[in-house]
Amino acid sequence: MVPIVRFEGLPGEFTQHDFGQRRVQYADGRIEVVKFFASRLKYSRYVDVQVVANEQQETVVRCLLKAFETFGGVPLMGVFDNMSSAVKSREVLADGTVKVHWTDRFAQVCIDCGLIPLACWPYRPQQKGSVEI
8 A cells, every 4th residue: 555645835836626516405405416616725725615507617717716816826836636627638658757638728727827737647536635625
């Protein structure tokens, strides 16, 4: 078994972003699935959560911009899940490294904001750490 190593960052260095959902039961007995987009600053552990209707590219872009506004700036790097609205594909190169192909719109938003995007492997929540709610 490979141990999980917690990494710490510097202020403004890392954020983590992911979609999630929770079942909510209201006082009248109704049950609803509430979808959200969570963004977390790694160093301070400050979390911005936004209720969303879907996981489309426009939603990701709007949620990122709102999170950066809430945080008071854009971090150096953002760690993202394997969301199809951000990750187009992955390519294993001859040297064994993996090249992530970002969707065009997501890549342009990262360039415009000055954010370095990092993609974690699918089905490995420990790579995102604390945003995995």
